[in-house]
Amino acid sequence: MDSWDSRHLPISLHQEKLVHAIKANAFLVVTGETGSGKTTQLPQYLYQAGLGKNGKIGVTQPRRVAAITVAQRVSHEVGCSLGKEVGYQVRFDDCSSENTVIKYMTDGCLLREILADPSLRQYSVVILDEVHERSLNTDILLGLLKRKVFHPQGSSPGRSTSLKVVVMSATLETAKLSEFLGHCPVFTIPGRTFPVAETFCSLIGPKDTDSSVYVKEVVKVALDLHTGEMTGDILVFLTGQSEIEKACDMLYEKAEAIDYRYDVHDHSVEGLLILPLYGSMPTDQQRQIFQPPPKGVRKCVVATNIAATSLTINGIRYIVDSGFVKQLNHNSRVGLDILEVVPISKSEAQQRAGRAGRTTAGKCFRIYSKEFWEKCMPEYTVPEIQRTSLTSVILTLKCLGVHDVIRFPYLDCPEERFILAALKQLYQCDAIDRRGHVTRLGKLMVEFPLPPGLTRALLKGASLGCEDLLLPVAAMLSVENIFIRPGQQDKQQDAEREHRKLITKSGSCNDFTVLLSVFEKCRASDSPSTWCRDHWIHWRAMKSAFNVETQLREILLRLKKQNDFPMETFDGSRSELFRRCLCSGYFANVARRAVGRTFCTMDGHGSVVHIHPSSALFDQEAELDWIIFHDVLVTSRVYVRTVCPIRYDWVKDLLPKLHEVDAYELSSVAREEVTDEEVTRWEAKEAAKRQADESAEEALKKMEKRNDDTSVSEARARYLQRKKERRQGKVP
DNA sequence: GAGCACTGC
Known part of the structure; x- marks a missing residue:
């Protein structure tokens, strides 16, 4: 591989023309099949042509491994050690320096850099690679860069030269890309693959x-x-x-x-x-x-x-x-x-x-x-942008000053109701106000690589001084499922038994607490990898959770040093404190016991959900009343996973927020500035709704008293006793 | 009493 001669790559015949085209245009689309050499060679051509003198040449990739391996190869070709003139940056691994001119990075990393420096002062050229894959971050970068070049009003103080943008894509959809970027030229490089x-x-x-x-x-x-x-x-x-x-x-x-x-x-x-x-x-x-x-x-x-x-x-x-x-x-x-x-x-x-x-x-x-x-x-x-929840992306855009998130230049527009749903969720967790402006809290939230609800819970914990409970949970929910599910039947039963033991040992009927307990027990053990093997836990996923927890802790420490970090106090048990923090982030994911073992979501959709059999609360539905959950899985039924029992009291003040803003309001919030008159009108409407809610509340109050800490553990004991009796009854 | 693709910060 290393001996392959880059001079014989299909792209080498086009070096001069390519450099010229990039110098002459703000945007250029470069297309070519795998094997054309565009990813490794084009940045070197620009470097040789002096385009790296006034700033870095940044190259984005949708995946970490690609960013790292390509950087390794190019540094070898250039003849420098990795991290000097040629480097890379991915999450948890920054191998670049002051001297780095060609910087390979994930698209997510560049998006983070834009948050810190919207004018991208460090860069003279940005190359977006693998654009045809249409990853969420690449799509957002594409829109941001288009907006920046076509509407640069006030966004680039301190930029001496104009930024060059190269968009690289497989031969699909290049006409569409060119049109999107103001009918910029398309440069085609022949590939070298076999039929x-x-x-x-x-x-x-x-x-x-x-x-x-x-x-x-x-x-x-x-x-x-x-x-x-x-x-x-x-x-x-x-x-x-x-x-x-x-x-x-x-x-x-x-x-x-x-x-x-x-x-x-x-x-x-x-x-x-x-x-x-x-x-x-x-x-x-x-x-x-x-x-x-x-x-x-x-x-x-x-x-x-x-x-x-x-x-x-x-x-x-x-x-x-x-x-x-x-x-x-x-x-x-x-x-x-x-x-x-x-x-x-x-x-x-x-x-x-x-x-x-x-x-x-x-x-x-x-x-x-x-x-x-x-x-x-x-x-x-x-494309991902049309299939996925947009909450994090919309918050990022708002923080970058994109107020009108509906008319943002998307290569493919997400459906308006997806955008409205995201705005509603952001409003619900206090990241934006009802005029659609980012709040102080929202500015803190955007710093975390987490979904906003979870970030809200984490920040609540931090302001109450109990981040040590929330940081591990946030980390565990950020990594792949840590519970191993073996293919073979007998091993599956082993695994199941160990997982149930972990639930019992956590001493609580709350899936979030189980995650916290697994995190702490694993970290405290003499040999974490052996501990994982014994308990059928993914060691790789756990290592990743430890990494994430450290990163989140660092971000939090940095933000806590700012003098406007909110602080609160709370008087109550540790368990209640923990669950109240979770409520502040997950109150939109709240459900109430309905008939049999089913629950009904209270988010306005009124969906019927079941507790997933992997949950610590499975089989105890009868003892539960109100729950919150982290996510939903739709298979043979609609299941909620990672569940926590709560008291109605803890969410009742938050619940009106689920209904007080409707799509129409948010639509105008999304589009333009809101007038004072409109805000007054909404507030009146809201007050009326709250009154209606309060009368309903009376009826609900009667049902809440069972669902506290002791009653749940008592319920669990009763359940285990029943189970034991059942088993003994069956064995002759 | 179920069974969860793949990325990324």
Whole structure:
């Protein structure tokens, strides 16, 4: 790899023209397939041409690994040590210095830098890479940079030269990008990849989202391929951990039989090495995936979308594409995030196929028909900005002085109701006032890499001097699920037993407390990694939580030094203090016991929800009244996870805030300055509503008294006793 | 009595 000669890259023929085009234009779109060398070479050309003399050349990537590995390669090519002239910056790892001219970074890092310095004084050129992936942060950067160049009013004091912006994208949608950026020129660089032959194999339809159907098809196609095709490794794209494990089991079973039945020696392949690959897999198990298989053995990696962009496996010659992906979509109608299996887009399918053509010509087998391709698969994936909760992004924009967040230049506009929902949530957690201006608290909140509700709870804790309870919880909720769910049945029961023990040991019926307890116990143990193994906890995720906690603590310390940091006092138990802090952030996620074991959300949607079976409160619904929760999972039912029992008293003063602002008001808040007259009118309306709320409150008061600390632990004891009796009764 | 794709600050 290192010996490859950058002078022979397709881009090298265009060096002069590229530099000229960038000097002559404020914006330039550069397009080219993988292998054109644009990511590594273009910044060097600009450096050589002296564009780095008056400022840094910043290059953004959507992923950390990409930023780091590209920086490593370029520093090697330039002949400097990493962190000098060429460096990188990602979260938790800043490898750049005063002298750094070419700086690779994640898009999120550049967004943070803009918050600290809106005019980007340090930079002479900003290059946005992989723009076609449409990551949320890259989309926001694109809008901010457009706005800055086209409407620079008052935003750039101290800038001597104008900023150059280069937008790099795969050959898709370049006309749209150019038009968005004022019809700027598009520069095309030929790529250097190998052809991939594409085959449509079967009749999987759009309704076959039941995993048993597509898993079976994928296995069948992979085995046919194994017995019928020449040497070369296979990469199978599936939807998630359980589907991958199922497919691997089936492959093991059948491949063994096949290897005896067929003579596959013609193809120099004797066996099949089957390897699962998904995000939450332990790192030590992943190592084998990147190593070449033993001689005469064909490697078959069964992976999630993680293998589409994040990880590159060498030697892949065949792709088996299930045509589906698990995607988290925000449904603003019910106010819920839903993780669902959906058909991938055509561009995503091409991306998957392309993984077979990196080093030699390849083949892609699609388990769906041409008809499915034409009728069911959209051209492009809906960009993240149109699928996700916008709360953090809107707060960031507001802090950057973008008051009119509806008419912000989005490459693709999110639906207005998504924006309104975000504004409402920000208003509810005191980040903006009802004129849509960022509050003092909002300015503190934007500093934290956390969702606003959680930040609100953390800041409440900090102002009450109990941040040591909230910081670990915030960190644990920021990392992937720490509870290991093994594939095999017997191990699963082991894990379940250990997790239940951890819940009992936390001494509380509150999932947030369980997280806090796990964090503290793990950190205090002599060997945290052994502790994790014994309790079926993800060690990698825990390490990450420790890192996040440290970062959050540093941010908080910095903010607490400011003299306007709010301080309060509270008189009550530690448990109540903790839960009251959570209430201040999560009161929009409040639900009340309804019939049977169900709860009804009080956010205005009135959705019926169940407590997830992994919760410490599962099976004790009868003893509960009011709860708050961290998130919702929609599967066979609507489940709430990470649940905390509360008293109505603690949220009753906050609840009117859920209803006092309606979409119409926020819409005008979003668009323009609000008049005093309008505010007066709203306040009158609000007072009327509050009166109505107060009469309803009387009726509710009767129900609140059971739900305090002692009654919950008593309830738990009663439950355990009943369970014990049941078990004894069953054993003869 | 369920079963959670992937990123990022």
